[in-house]
Amino acid sequence: MNIIDRVYAMSEQLTPNGKLKHxxxxxxxxxxxxxxxxxRADTFIDSQTNALNKSYDxxxxxxxxxxxEMSTRTRTTFELAEKRLSADILTLGISDSSTGKGESxxxxxxxxxxxxxxxxxxxxSQETEIKRIATEVLPNCAVINAGDGTRAHPTQALLDxxxxxxxxxxxxxxxxxxxxxxxHSRVAHSELEIFKTMSAKSIRLIGSEHLLSDDYANEQVSVxxxxxxxxxxxxxxxxxxxxxxxxxxxxxxNEDEYFKLYGLNAERLTLAKPDAIVMHPGPMNRGVEIxxxxxxxxxxxxxxxxxxxxxxxxxxxxxxxxxxxx
Ligand code: CP
Numbered sequence: 382m383n384i385i386d387r388v389y390a391m392s393e394q395l396t397p398n399g400k401l402k403h404x405x406x407x408x409x410x411x412x413x414x415x416x417x418x419x420x421r422a423d424t425f426i427d428s429q430t431n432a433l434n435k436s437y438d439x440x441x442x443x444x445x446x447x448x449x450e451m452s453t454r455t456r457t458t459f460e461l462a463e464k465r466l467s468a469d470i471l472t473l474g475i476s477d478s479s480t481g482k483g484e485s486x487x488x489x490x491x492x493x494x495x496x497x498x499x500x501x502x503x504x505x506s507q508e509t510e511i512k513r514i515a516t517e518v519l520p521n522c523a524v525i526n527a528g529d530g531t532r533a534h535p536t537q538a539l540l541d542x543x544x545x546x547x548x549x550x551x552x553x554x555x556x557x558x559x560x561x562x563x564x565h566s567r568v569a570h571s572e573l574e575i576f577k578t579m580s581a582k583s584i585r586l587i588g589s590e591h592l593l594s595d596d597y598a599n600e601q602v603s604v605x606x607x608x609x610x611x612x613x614x615x616x617x618x619x620x621x622x623x624x625x626x627x628x629x630x631x632x633x634x635n636e637d638e639y640f641k642l643y644g645l646n647a648e649r650l651t652l653a654k655p656d657a658i659v660m661h662p663g664p665m666n667r668g669v670e671i672x673x674x675x676x677x678x679x680x681x682x683x684x685x686x687x688x689x690x691x692x693x694x695x696x697x698x699x700x701x702x703x704x705x706x707x
Pocket of ligand 1 (some may be wrong): 451453
């Protein structure tokens with residue numbers, strides 16, 4: 382059984398000749414298109430210095446960033462990516478839009494389209510809303526999912542893949558662990574899809590039964606209740622925060638106890654391979670899912686993830702611009 386409902390289809394995201402039209406989910410993206418996005422990202426970043434190149438791929442294109450949920454990294458890295466690509470940009474959060482006066486998201490995006498916006502980057506808590514906007518409300522625009530509820534965060538999965546390949550190479554040789562609140566994590570759900578598509582050697586999900594169901598297990602994915610057992614000999618360890626805002630009841634009453642059971646500390650990290658990398662999509666809760674000395678330590682690539690995120694988002698924006706019906 383696959384725990385993630387199948388709601389995204391390849392045809393919704395791609396043009397008839399297989400080019401990227403919208404980015405709604407990793408589900409439905411063929412492996413060669415994922416490779417193309419990573420290769421395009423390479424063209425935007427200096428591999429030695431990580432400096433981002435300037436490009437004119439989005440010159441005369443207006444991009445609307447609509448964030449109906451809080452964000453630090455995704456919103457700002459999309460903005461930086463758009464500016465690096467020479468786009469005209471605007472960003473609306475839920476508190477500075479007319480949503481509070483009763484305006485629907487459909488009316489908001491139609492007004493922004495009337496102002497000339499052709500690309501929409503949207504973060505929204507209601508699952509499937511972004512897909513509906515892409516397919517029914519704005520079919521002639523490009524829509525990029527910047528995180529929808531607990532389901533999908535495709536650009537995070539792409540930047541995480543980019544980071545892993547940068548430091549560790551091909552996924553077919555890698556044991557990858559994801560620790561924490563898998564159930565409520567759109568990052569984990571998109572990572573699972575992308576790691577499966579890229580044929581990771583093994584994917585180990587680690588967490589308590591409240592935050593991780595046995596139903597995730599299959600021939601490529603194993604479920605572990607014991608963190609020490611799960612991270613043994615891993616090449617990549619991804620830690621996730623507890624998403625209390627998405628829980629109907631308090632599934633993790635005591636953060637100290639959680640850290641003892643599932644927190645990644647320096648002693649536990651020694652169970653992984655000596656050259657294992659530590660990742661976190663952010664925001665981090667230090668002392669809950671990860672110890673500060675691990676987050677800031679030599680094996681951490683957490684800030685590299687953020688930097689690579691700009692190049693990966695530049696790649697996605699550049700590719701959807703090529704298929705715009707203008
Ligand atoms: N990783 C991530 O989505 O972070 P933000 O919520 O800060 O955008």
